[in-house]
Amino acid sequence: xxxxxxxxxxxxxxxxxxxxxxxxxxxxxxxxxxxxxxxxxxxxxxxxxxxxxxxxxxxxxxxxxxxxxxxxxxxxxxxxxxxxxxxxxxxxxxxxxxxxxxxxxxxxxxxxxxxxxxxxxxxxxxxxxxxxxxxxxxxxxxxxxxxxxxxxxxxxxxxxxxxxxxxxxxxxxxxxxxxxxxxxxxxxxxxxxxxxxxxxxxxxxxxxxxxxxxxxxxxxxxxxxxxxxxxxxxxxxxxxxxxxxxxxxxxxxxxxxxxxxxxxxxxxxxxxxxxxxxxxxxxxxxxxxxxxxxxxx
Numbered sequence: 001x002x003x004x005x006x007x008x009x010x011x012x013x014x015x016x017x018x019x020x021x022x023x024x025x026x027x028x029x030x031x032x033x034x035x036x037x038x039x040x041x042x043x044x045x046x047x048x049x050x051x052x053x054x055x056x057x058x059x060x061x062x063x064x065x066x067x068x069x070x071x072x073x074x075x076x077x078x079x080x081x082x083x084x085x086x087x088x089x090x091x092x093x094x095x096x097x098x099x100x101x102x103x104x105x106x107x108x109x110x111x112x113x114x115x116x117x118x119x120x121x122x123x124x125x126x127x128x129x130x131x132x133x134x135x136x137x138x139x140x141x142x143x144x145x146x147x148x149x150x151x152x153x154x155x156x157x158x159x160x161x162x163x164x165x166x167x168x169x170x171x172x173x174x175x176x177x178x179x180x181x182x183x184x185x186x187x188x189x190x191x192x193x194x195x196x197x198x199x200x201x202x203x204x205x206x207x208x209x210x211x212x213x214x215x216x217x218x219x220x221x222x223x224x225x226x227x228x229x230x231x232x233x234x235x236x237x238x239x240x241x242x243x244x245x246x247x248x249x250x251x252x253x254x255x256x257x258x259x260x261x262x263x264x265x266x267x268x269x270x271x272x273x274x275x276x277x278x279x280x281x282x283x284x285x286x287x288x289x290x291x292x293x294x295x296x297x
Contacts, residue, residue, distance in 0.1 A: 001137060003085045004078065006043050008258070009265035010087035010118060011036050013130055016146055016266045017139040025081045027071075029227075032259065032267075042077040046070055053176040053225065053236065083113040085136055090117050118264070121202045123187035123272075126264040127151065150269045154191055157276055160283055161193035167219040167279050169194040170247070173205045173226050173262060175236045178213050180206050185224070185261055188268060192275025194220070210245045218247045220279060223295075224257035230290065233257055237295040252295040253278050253287075260291070 004025035005011040011030040014023050020035060027043040030036040046069055047059060063070060116136050120126040127147055134143025169189045171181035181189070182205030186196035197216050200206050205226075223237035234254040241252055255261060255278075260271035277287040 001085060002081060002083050003087065003137065004042060004081055004083040004113070005030065006086065006088040007118065007263075008032070009263040010089075010133065012263065012265035012267065013133045014087070014137070016130070017134055017137060017142045019137050019139055019142075022137065025077065025083065029258075040077055040081060042074045042081070044072045044074070046072050053174060057174065057177060078111065083111070086113045086115045087133065088115060088117055089119055120264045121183050123154075123184045123191065123268065126184050126268055129264065130266065146266060150266060153269050154272065157191055157193070157272060161276060161280060164193045164280050164283060166193060166195040168197050168217060169220045169222060169275075169279070170197050170213065170216055170218040170250075171199070171222045171224055171261075172213075172240075173224060173257075175223060175225050175240055178208045178210065180208055181224075182206065184264060184268060188261060188272045188275050189222075191272035193279050194275060214245050214247055216247050218250050220251045220253065221246050222275070222278065223252065223254045224261040226257060226262045228257050229259065230254060230256040230293065234293045234295065237293075241295050241297050246297070250297070251278075252297055253292050254295060255292045256290070 001022045002024050003014060003022045005014060005023060006027055008027065008029045011026050012032055014020060015033050023039055025042040026036050026039040028041050028045060047056065051059065060070060118129045120129050127150055130147055131143045134140045171185055171189060173179045173181055173185065180198050180200050181196060182200040182203055186199040186201035189196040197218050198208055198212060223233050223240065225233055225236055237252055237254040240246055246252060255274060260267050260274055274287055274291045276284045278292055
């Protein structure tokens with residue numbers, strides 16, 4: 001079976017199911033595991049390099065309003081790879097190449113690949129999507145074992161945090177302008193022993209007013225900007241602290257958003273565990289240096 005993944009999360013699922021040898025095409029963002037970098041890239045960003053979060057937001061907003069693509073789909077690469085299965089999504093136009101664009105390209109190329117869309121809106125949906133990929137790839141048994149393992153880890157968190165005080169948490173999926181936590185991210189807060197504030201569970205992340213953020217009364221602000229790993233997240237968290245726009249007295253933490261929070265793959269369960277270590281270090285131990293960093297206010 002020849003598989004093309006147009007999502008970093010789908011790439012991670014394929015490898016986690018032991019089907020990495022079947023993966024022939026990926027996106028420019030597919031960086032886990034490292035072996036994914038060895039596959040042919042079929043989708044790249046059309047955004048200029050070196051933009052600030054505010055500049056990215058402005059460019060994305062303008063292009064979406066104009067109906068312009070945010071990604072380049074390499075049709076020649078797609079034709080060369082002759083895929084049997086293409087894994088993609090129809091959940092977020094900012095996150096991956098548009099599904100209609102994929103369908104148009106396949107029709108133009110005369111490709112009969114099976115297109116599988118993964119559109120999870122909750123943590124439970126993310127876990128179930130692993131089973132869906134397993135079914136398509138002939139790896140149902142491996143998927144069932146992985147899903148059972150992830151569920152056991154979440155059950156362990158529930159047991160460890162059953163009587164813990166739930167701290168109020170704001171997760172920022174973008175920093176300028178600030179965007180709320182959406183889709184499955186509020187579920188990670190709950191699983192980690194927190195109470196999500198200004199969240200939009202099961203739905204798109206939405207833009208917030210600075211005043212709402214500063215007045216939220218959150219105990220903890222977690223900076224998890226989509227598209228960023230820990231080092232850059234920490235830099236953006238420091239910039240936020242310096243603006244003075246965050247809730248007074250709140251702890252501010254930066255996390256590896258791409259690894260553990262915003263990509264709906266197996267590692268989101270690790271995101272819940274990281275959240276638990278941020279919120280309840282007395283019970284769960286402190287976050288590791290590669291998981292999260294506290295930014296002094």
